[in-house]
Amino acid sequence: MKKAEARASLRSSPTVARTYQTTVTVSRDLFLNHCSGTYARLIGWLAWRSENQHKYVMRVTGVIQSRKSNVSLSEWSDDKLKAKDFSLSRKRGKPFPLTRRWRWQIITFAGQGRSYRLMVAYHTLVPEFIVALGEDVSSDCRILARWEFHASHPGWHVHSVCGDTDGLSVGIVKPLGTKRIPAARSYHRHKKMLNDGHAMSDTVATAIACSLVGIPHQPDMFVMDAMPWV
Template sequence: MRTKTLILARKASIRTGEWKRGPIPRAQWPSRRAKDKAYKYGPRYQWRIISFLCLGYECRVRILLNIDARILRATFAVTEDGDTKALCDYEWHASEPGWHCHARCGHVEDVDATKNRFGSIRMPAWGSYHRRQEFKFGDSDLNEIAAFNYVVTLFRIREGGGLI
């Protein structure tokens, strides 16, 4: 099964979580190997976990948002055997301007949970033209509501045929 297939497929048992600050509890983003610092972000960061079932996989999306620094990262992952496999990071941050994705394009079964971005492909490539240059969702500047709506639209997280 490929990442694109999971993104395009129908989702079920969707839990959207709430915006929070501080460390992310391991139960919400499980990993047997990650060090504690992988769950800690500065006080200006907000995070939110969306979980759902898709084609037999337990899936999660972690949204990290720092409005002041203009950073958004949405990580699409599957959880298997107590580990979370990051399949795709869609992000905007000043150090790599423009919306872009770091995707692991192979089969989900072949992704190694111990390697976060190793083997991923950046799209568009570094230095290439980026169509979306602004830290916006449509015409709206990114805030908590716009960021959430952007992510559920991007990863096609719908309930009963419509967006959440």
């Protein structure tokens, strides 16, 4: 009884009541301030998302992994490449530079709401191969990547960027910021242009280009066996 009476007397004390009320008020104010700060951050994040939800970072890997549509393959040719096929304005409207003895093909497709084209070419006398991936920009072309094999270079490699491709210059073969992957003195996984027992041809070149860029293509088993990474 004495303990109960003591507790009751303590609760009725004006000093204890004021201390309790102050504690409750401070706790309530801290809670409301925390909630208001969280709410403000949430509103800010929603506003940022609304402004940036359509701003995508375009990367070469995104183009490769995207679902392709409107795929069109031109006929193979050994004529001079025309500017309308792969225009580069920085070369005064001239096409991608190809010398004689090259056979080439243009593959166009759409992906992620943009239009792209491939220039596939191989030399008929020496082991030389190029696949240039370009994005159509008005009547010009922005080269995003170039897969290459040269007899004088150590193995298959690509010239490209790992980040956003929208910053690359338009109308130039070697935009500023692109790098050789792997580096010239680094290890190259695929050192031969084709597997042993195979020769380059139009069919093989088309299959290689489609394999590199992720375009659905069903070559026969002999052609697939020619590619060193399959």
